[in-house]
Amino acid sequence: MLSRLINFLRACWRSSSDRYVHTCSDAAGRQDGLLWYKDIGQHLNGEFSMAVVQANTLLEDQSQIESGCLSLLDSGPYGTFVGIYDGHGGPETSRYVNDHLFHNLKRFTTEQQSMSVDVIRKAFQATEEGFLSLVTKQWPTKPQIAAVGSCCLVGVICGGTLYIANLGDSRAVLGRLVQATGEVLAIQLSTEHNASIESIRQELQSLHPDDSQIVVLKHNVWRVKGLTQVSSLHK
Template sequence: MRLFAARNLARLTSRQSPKYRGSTLRQALLLSGLGLSVLALANADVSGAHLEAQCDARYAPPEVDGAFSVPLEREEFASIAKSRATRLSSASYKANFPIEDKYAVEATDSGDVFAAVLDGHGTASVLGAFLCMFRSSLIVLRWQLAGGWQVSEYARKTLIGNVQKELSYLYKSGTNEPAHGDEKTVPDGRVAAAIQRAFGRTDRDLLAEVASAFKLGFGAVARCGSCACLAYVHEGTVHVANAGDIRAVLGKLGKDADTIVAEPLSSDQNAMVKFEQEKLTKEHPGEANVFTCRHPDSCYVKGALQPTRAFGDFSLKHPEFNGPPYVNGDRSAGRHFSAPYTPPYITATPEVKSHKLEEGDKFLIIGSDGLWDYLSNEEAVEVVKGQASCGNHDLAGRALVERVLQKAAKRYGMTYQELLSLPPGSHRRRRHDDTTVVVLFFD
């Protein structure tokens, strides 16, 4: 089943993360958005609204289809003594079948919080899965059954762990080794470099997984990938690493307590952004098709991919994944890019921004592009502010998803229920994308 009782989910978490067993929070929490789930982590020492505003009827708990109605409540979050991330709300709603969005959250006894949203893309051949059964190759079977959702699932399982490893090496090296249980200050630039190394490790490990399948003739594995955005909250700083078009937006108080303003902590990295177009043109001079635009809102790297940073998509990174010219329509050897072809065109190295949390910083929204297709940064922070002002912090993620669906229904001349009744897959995907959000609240 997609939805778990809190007790069952805690048991599942303990099996998946034995490293973190036994703490106040069972040492960690690890969630993925496979359908829709909502998570609320409440600090026992925190009460009342986070934002100084009266509850407005517009922001009452949203009336949504039953699939949204199961909150997963957790134990108190009091163990994060050094972190300002005391609560979170997360929600994921699928358009594709299977859903290509995933997310993961972990909290440690040391007070660190990690939150990642992943957005997969690309489709592998199901026929290849049956063929590979005769080759007795489980690796091929796994990846041919998958496509983009498997890449995002792979990153969900491995990215945070890789980041923790790199940070552990950083904090324990040289003069940065902890003294008397307290970590000495590490420059933000070194933290950013450690996170970038972790993204690189994740991409290299993924490459090793899919290479054998590609060599056996299953070329679709080189055309699958996943964007990723990770937030790492450590003491009074949030570090945001973004590879692709997932977005992180900070909600902070304006000049008075009744206003909230949006401050982006990430930049969109796709072929529609002028900076990315100029970067591609500079790095690949003479390639007129280094990016192509069907219209201003639909641009692709080498005519194949919108994001300019992502895990996977190895046909745009390594020449050995460029298949030979197609013969009789046979695409089993993978995508073929004719000359000029000078990879890499994209990278998994994220852009990392570090932000010192201030008193007026109230929450961070991390959302897949399905959210931002319909909501501006300002609209998103207003929705979260409204839920928080009513004390409904656990409903913030749900409310964002609902707002997306309401606007999608209006755009396509449908009722809300008509949109919800569409089956996952092409019918739903034509109206909206998978939509996943994680909202971290700061106190």
């Protein structure tokens, strides 16, 4: 299947983007036309593979796998990190998240000497604050950066525990093999932040009671401020 996809994409124009993934434990993946991919490889917590198909002239998305990089003092390798960053309006936010989120996670993990929900939340907050600071600095000469955002979906495996964190409407799905039947069950691990979901609309309306236009039905699609369906963007 992968070879067929590669052959199909060979007919497409060559991408000008030169950034797809950063890893601390293995080499970057391969690029063929609009397809970037990393074949299955062994990591600390199992085998991983990754693929990105470019849809726009400029690739707005980023992804990364970091394995054996979450070291706590002398405890040695401490887990695997997987990040998917779905950019919107440009590549700046997803690239910033790709460059800073994992490093912030390492910093807070070291400070607290453990992995936890609080550590991941702090890493997300620090990354968002850092990007907002960048937007403030670049605003006078590059005002369009204020309209750039990114969804952020992260999985962290350490100590036998899988942590899933997300902002935006990217979804994490776990495939679980049923030994008795050989069937693979799809288990949803995260909940999207999307205005098409009634509970999300209600949350937005409760957070912005004075804004009657916080969610607008436009062309039979619910959108935040009539612009985007995604309700959690780094902006």
